[in-house]
Amino acid sequence: MEKKSSSNNKLIMTLLNGRTFIVLVILMIYFSFAANNFMTVSSLLSVAKHVALYGILAIGMTYVIITGGIDLSVGSVAGLAGMLAGGFIQEGFTIKAAGVTVYFSVPMVVFITILLGALMGALNGIIITKFNVAPFIATLGTMYIWRGFANIRSNGATYSSIAGYEGLGNTGFEFFGTSIAGTPIPCGVVILVVIAVCAGVVLKKTPFGWHVLAIGGNERAAVLSGIKADKVKIWVYAFSGFCSAVVGIIATSQLMSGSPKTGESWEMNAIAASVLGGTSMAGGIGNIGGTIVGAFVIGVINDGMTMCGVTEFYQKVIRGIVIILAVIIDQVQRNLQAKRALQARNENK
Amino acid sequence: MAEAVKCRDDVFLHAEKITKIYPGTKALDEVSFDLLKGKVNVLIGENGAGKSTLMKMIAGIEQPSSGEMYIGDREVHFKDTTEARNNGIGIIHQDLSLFPNMNVYQNIYMNKEKTGGKVILNDKQHIEGAKNILERLEHPMDVNTRVGALRVGQQQMIEIARNLVDDDLKVLIMDEPTSSLSEQEVKILFKIMRELTSKGLSIVYISHRLEEIMEIGDHVTILRDGKYVADADVKDISVPWIVERMTGGEKNYPRRNRTVDWDKAETVMEVRDLCLPKPGGGYLVNHVSFELKKGEVLGIYGLLGAGRSEIFECIMGLRPEHTGEIILNGQNIEVKNISKQIDNGFALIPEDRQAMGLVQTLDIEKNTSLSALKKYVKGIFVDSKKEGEMVDREIKDIHIKVADKKLPILSLSGGNQQKVVIGKGILTEPKILLMDEPSRGIDIGAKTEVFEIINKYAEEGLSIIVISSELEEIVAIADRVMVLSNGIKTGEFKGEEVQKDTLVLASYQGHHNEDKEN
Incomplete structure (x- = not known):
């Protein structure tokens, strides 16, 4: 009797641990019947293109949430990054004092944009750690600021000719939004995989990753262990800014136009993907693999519903329900785990 | 003169006239302390005597307001725990400072990570090392277990293990390490402590269990109200001797004199x-x-x-x-x-006045009437007149000194705030x-x-x-x-x-x- 209940328990735990993945599989099966063109290579690749955007944002977000914080500015940083990159290509960079306009090559544009994105993220970290502002407030503030600058950059207009000019040597920006030459695989997906693998390894296999988890688990204890918590957090927010800038570049490249509206409300998708992937909003718990699965769930729901003809209004309702259900299941799992730990403890005595 | 304050030969660290002032209180008042080499140094005193505060200075968690510390003939300042640790000083905290979300070996090696090529963690070495140290502590366990799932006693052992992985540890400060250990675990701990001191390591031991101190301690220092009272070798003293010095013989409030036969009440x-x-x-x-x-x-x-x-x-x-x-x-x-x-x-006057007794954003009157508000309801509204009268009466009854009951609660002194909390309880007619x-x-x-x-x-x-x-x-x-x-x-x-x-x-x-x- 005892044995049976404990093996039942184990089965339940396994199902709970893989729940997001199971949900993803169920969703795929459902949409393959509900929308008859869902299970085609072209629509799956289109889903993957969208997932790459949420996924990369969600990786940075997962790091931030693990430290016990939140980053609401990711969508705005992505938007501003897109505008910066688009502007550099279409208008160049004018140094007023010298009266010259410099056109950077595409790799240079990408490098500068990503660096600025990381600095924007680091600024979040500095505001949060050095001025003791709650992460929610600090990043809410910068969310507005960067969105404002994205509009200011072009006075609200869209940069639509960012293919570059042969003569200026800045062509090739479309690379990030299209497929890798000779394959159908979107470049964004490759970037997602590279960043995900790196972020996963850093979190699990380096001292820095341990320190990130430690700060989320017990910040005071981390400080007492000699970990420079402020420094770690600034790096984490800088990483989130880095991811956001990458997303801004990919999104702009996919559309081949830089709109100041790019990335609006994407922070919510990133948070949702992170939470669906098992990241605890209380900090200390989370992993990159889960986050990627979470991003796929969000992406499949969004695109699948669109293909089924569900309107945007109903999509929002369903997305909300999915997120709340995910967190409820998370709580159930944690309670079960606590119970099991207690049981194991009593058996050991 | 300077020579006089430096360490004697048998002293690892000497603290000279350490004072620590927190806003409003003097937690330590010119306390001098000798940390004896290779001994179990016991610190004892009532709650708030300053034991933990003194240890926080030595472990670099906090910095003294004034006073000096010496190791050998070198003056030292610890601006954080890392600096104290570099001098060989480790501390086991009173409240556990572990990472419940992480596993045993991660906790033990936190911020002391072993890496291959300074980048990738060498978990094999961590697991090996953690197993060894736990075996030494006679607490073998699965080092992949999440620490949050462990018993408090086991967590305490991990806290100890964390300090022992440092090879260069010279001083181990233990702030009430046995408060959550079973008798068996205490025995093992004492054995380990003896092992460590025999290797020349110094231990500072804070405990509330007097018998334990007589068993494990070598030298006792007694603090009271942030001041040094006495110190002596354990072999020369007894439990009553300690108690006498802990309590002191000073100030007494007038004793109540009631002649009620409680058996009949x-x-x-x-x-x-x-x-x-x-x-x-x-x-x-x-x-x-x-x-x-x-x-x-x-x-x-x-x-x-x-x-x-x-x-x-x-x-x-x-x-x-x-x-x-x-x-x-x-x-x-x-x-x-x-x-x-x-x-x-029933009415409760809670311990923490600011956090549990008062609503800081409300005025004096509202704070006083909060618990009893039910009694002043007329229909769906509060009967302000009746509320005001009751509050006025209470203010008079217990002599709360207020100019105007509509003033913010924080305009009152601590004593009067406390009286408001008491008044609030009494208004419910308990x-x-x-x-x-x-x-x-x-x-x-x-x-x-x-x-x-x-x-x-x-x-x-x-x-x-x-x-x-x-x-x-x-x-x-x-x-x-x-x-x-x-x-x-x-x-x-x-x-x-x-x-x-x-x-x-x-x-x-x-x-x-x-x-x-x-």
Whole structure:
């Protein structure tokens, strides 16, 4: 009797641990019947293109949430990054004092944009750690600021000719939004995989990753262990800014136009993907693999519903329900785990 | 002269006239301390004597306001724990400072990571090392377990293991390491401590268990109210000697003089077999029974964590998981929630005035009437006139010094804020008043006034239970004192039996019974 209940328990735990993945599989099966063109290579690749955007944002977000914080500015940083990159290509960079306009090559544009994105993220970290502002407030503030600058950059207009000019040597920006030459695989997906693998390894296999988890688990204890918590957090927010800038570049490249509206409300998708992937909003718990699965769930729901003809209004309702259900299941799992730990403890005595 | 303050040969670290001032209090007052090499140095004193504060200075967690520290003939300043650790000083904290979300070996090697090529963690080495150290501590366990899932005693062992992985450890400070260990675990710990000292490591040991100190300690230093009192070798002293110096012989409040025959007085409340389980095993309140007479002031004395406040929380309905009976006026009552308990005639004056007693954004009047608001309702509105009258009466009754009751609550002094909290409780017209540290953080004048309020209402027939950590206070105010130690009732004293020494002795006794429970 005892044995049976404990093996039942184990089965339940396994199902709970893989729940997001199971949900993803169920969703795929459902949409393959509900929308008859869902299970085609072209629509799956289109889903993957969208997932790459949420996924990369969600990786940075997962790091931030693990430290016990939140980053609401990711969508705005992505938007501003897109505008910066688009502007550099279409208008160049004018140094007023010298009266010259410099056109950077595409790799240079990408490098500068990503660096600025990381600095924007680091600024979040500095505001949060050095001025003791709650992460929610600090990043809410910068969310507005960067969105404002994205509009200011072009006075609200869209940069639509960012293919570059042969003569200026800045062509090739479309690379990030299209497929890798000779394959159908979107470049964004490759970037997602590279960043995900790196972020996963850093979190699990380096001292820095341990320190990130430690700060989320017990910040005071981390400080007492000699970990420079402020420094770690600034790096984490800088990483989130880095991811956001990458997303801004990919999104702009996919559309081949830089709109100041790019990335609006994407922070919510990133948070949702992170939470669906098992990241605890209380900090200390989370992993990159889960986050990627979470991003796929969000992406499949969004695109699948669109293909089924569900309107945007109903999509929002369903997305909300999915997120709340995910967190409820998370709580159930944690309670079960606590119970099991207690049981194991009593058996050991 | 400078030579004189440097370390003697048998001293690892010398602290000279360390003072630490927190806003409003002097936690340490020119305390000098010698940390003897290769010995178990014991620090002892009442709650708030400054033991932990002194150790925080030595471990680099906090910095002294004034005073110097020397290692050898070198003056040292520790600006953080890393610097103290670089000098070979490690600390095991009173409250566990582990990472519940991470596993055993990650906790042990946190910020001491072994890496291959400075980048990738060498988990093989971590697992190996963690296993070795836990075996040495006679606590082999699966090092992949999440620490949050472990028993508190096991967590304590991991806290110890974390410090031992440092090869260059010279001093290990242990702040009440045994408070959550079983007797078996304590024995192992003592064995390890002996092993460490025999290798020349110095240990500073803070404990509340006096017998333990006599067993493991080499040298005892006693602190009281942030001041140095005495130090001696353990072999030269006895438990009563320590207790005498811990309590001191000074200031006494005038003792109450009531000639009531309590045996004949009516019993208002009886608590039978009250138990509150501790998450992770054991009890916070361990089968406690007591009764309360009409008009009596019952004192509850005990050290921090003895389960004093928890008794109040059980009675007030804040701890639905408790078991046992509460009998009010001969009727067994079911404790459901705090609002029901207020209706039943209980009022609680909580320990933390700012966090639990007051609503800082409301004015004095609203704060006073908050609990009793139900009584002033007319239809769906509050009858402001009646509310005002009652508050005015209360302000007069307990002498709250206010210019205008519409002023913000924080405009009052601490003592008067406390009186507002008391007034709030009394306005609910309770039959039993529970006061948790009613005189904490208020000046001596206000304290006397609070005592007067207690006396006044007790004379009028209100039954009062007072929790206090201050011996003088409880001896002066209570008709009868119950002593708790580690959740167990270890003594009950009335009349002339209420003496400081007897209370202190009883307050250390509960720790030896706990293992029978586990």
